[in-house]
């Protein structure tokens with residue numbers, strides 16, 4: 001998933017805890033193997049290979065995640081869309097990158113559309129009905145991996161832990177008596193360690209989608225990795241979107257959707273999904289749902 005995962009347990013190390021952490025990493029690895037569109041042998045790669053050919057029987061775990069993805073696509077009016085991956089490779093993010101041509105974007109965009117991804121609940125199959133269609137789970141798989149890792153720890157009786165996967169964190173239980181886990185929200189125009197606000201996290205996950213993770217600048221315009229599937233180009237409404245939710249899978253997907261929707265659409269969407277949202281819009285203005293306002297600890301406004 002292109003990220004580093006860190007597990008923190010606020011207790012002294014024992015062989016049982018060490019084994020639990022190993023199991024956690026193994027679970028994360030297994031999700032990566034199943035959900036990656038890059039790994040040639042993965043079920044997602046197989047689904048993409050069979051586009052326009054045949055429905056593919058997929059593992060239960062993948063089928064469930066695809067169903068969740070479709071639910072979020074419907075709720076976000078397609079702002080979140082795993083079939084964005086028909087555009088895969090068109091946008092490259094190196095310092096020397098250039099935007100692709102309009103024609104290239106237009107011809108690939110024909111094959112984007114979540115409504116055409118068919119899931120058969122009875123047969124447990126998924127089907128992409130056209131050559132050129134593809135699924136990419138980059139905006140939801142990490143959240144699912146965090147959910148699975150949390151389950152793994154809890155199944156071993158561990159309630160207090162912090163799981164950190166780069167742009168997304170899950171806080172289980174507490175750091176200590178009366179001491180919840182605390183996490184910062186990154187400055188969109190700062191370094192990886194700079195935050196402009198923070199909040200307490202207990203049995204909840206925080207996910208930020210930002211225009212600073214993977215991007216290039218050409219003629220003064222920032223091109224980044226979160227695509228507005230209406231245009232086939234990077235979404236323009238936000239610098240970052242941060243979602244807090246008890247379900248990490250939901251937090252991950254909703255932060256991407258809210259990023260694409262911008263303000264006010266992202267706030268309406270968050271309300272509908274029952275998650276908290278903080279959005280830094282393209283003009284560096286901050287928008288929040290009431291629930292986010294109530295829990296946020298401000299340091300200073302984000303730098304311009």
Ligand code: ADP
Pocket residue numbers: 079080081082084136137138139140142167168208209210213225226227228229252255256260
């Ligand atoms: P990160 O991976 O940096 O944590 P996100 O969770 O927001 O950030 O996911 C961004 C990734 O999601 C992109 O790299 C791409 O793989 C995929 N993606 C891009 N645009 C969309 C979209 N509109 N809907 C769903 N997935 C997308």
Ligand code: MG
Pocket residue numbers: 138139140207209251252253254255256
């Ligand atoms: Mg996401």
